[in-house]
Amino acid sequence: MTELELRDLRKTYRARGRPPVDAVRGLDLGLRSGELLGLLGPSGCGKSTTLRMIAGLETVTGGDILVGGASVTDRPARRRNIGVAFENYALYPPLTVRENLAFGLRARRRADRGDRGDVERKVARIAERVGLTAVLDARPAALSSGQKQRVSLARALVREPDVLLLDEPLSHLDAAQRDTTRRELKRIQRDLGHTAILVTHDQEEALSLADRIAVMRDGVIEQLGTPYEVYDHPATVFVADFVGEPAINLLPATTGPDGRARLSAEVLLPLPVPLPAGREIIVGVRPEDIALTGGDGIPARVLAHEPLLESGLATLTLDGVTDPVVALTEPGTRLAHDALVRVTADPRLTHVFDAETGVSLR
Structure with a gap:
């Protein structure tokens, strides 16, 4: 298990002829080993940009990212050992489930001259863990949405990452699949003990899955706390209005x-x-x-x-x-x-x- 720390993390987008856009503005955040943090907020608040910077898929304008106490800000994505389960699954259609799970491991094995049998053992082990053993030889087109999401999760887990990033992992599932997959996701994360960040705009996902929730707005964190703290003691009107169904x-x-x-x-x-009397509230x-x-x-x-x-x-x-x-x-x-x-x-x-x-x- 590994700690994750963000120090004054910033991202500014610049385009010729346009004013700069500050997508993430000085984020300070620390995750304990084995903790699942929910990064919750509306579209455009900077949560996915934060995730992409942690993964190494987006350059950092300023600040630092530390994994296990060591800075990874200048490392390429392939050298960070961070697993990402994407919102759109990002599976390879011509490959079977087995081949999808093994693809990244085999690329790393060739680079590091690792053992081929080790790849097969890891794939079999993670497939059993997430309930994919029966469909290992199927292609993505033959899978349900819930199964595709489990393949995406398994592919992130099979590399045994230091940090697991979940980008809107349940957004494409129907209500019944979402409930089932949410419970499975929590069980798997608890069993394996990965330090994880869940990016979502769905408060139900964040409240039910996360140990703590960081509510984001306009590139900053409005409140950080346990689900109970965020719900029972909202720090701002925005947090109070965003968290809770029916709305406050x-x-x-x-x-x-x-x-x-x-x-x-x-x-x-x-x-x-x-x-005092006369105050507008x-x-x-x-x-x-x-x-x-x-x-x-x-x-x-x-x-x-x-x-x-x-x-x-x-x-x-x-x-x-x-x-x-x-x-x-x-x-x-x-x-x-x-x-x-x-x-x-x-x-x-x-x-x-x-x-x-x-x-x-x-």
């Missing part, structure tokens, strides 16, 4: 002299922290933290209710509040359109952000 309710408000947030003239919410409440009550609470009107069997989603309007509020309802709840209900939100589970900077005030 974000409501502009002003702090009042009574220690509550004024969403409108009629709607006041208790705050989890004392703040954004209040965040997750749908599962809004409770429908039969007694005291804030009056709300049902705009729509979606019964989803395990739970439901109620879209509500509050007096004087422009944006609707979404609440998670208990199984079996029945709400008619335009019905009047009352809701409460536990201040201990309420998030507060500065309206100007978007930074958490908790």
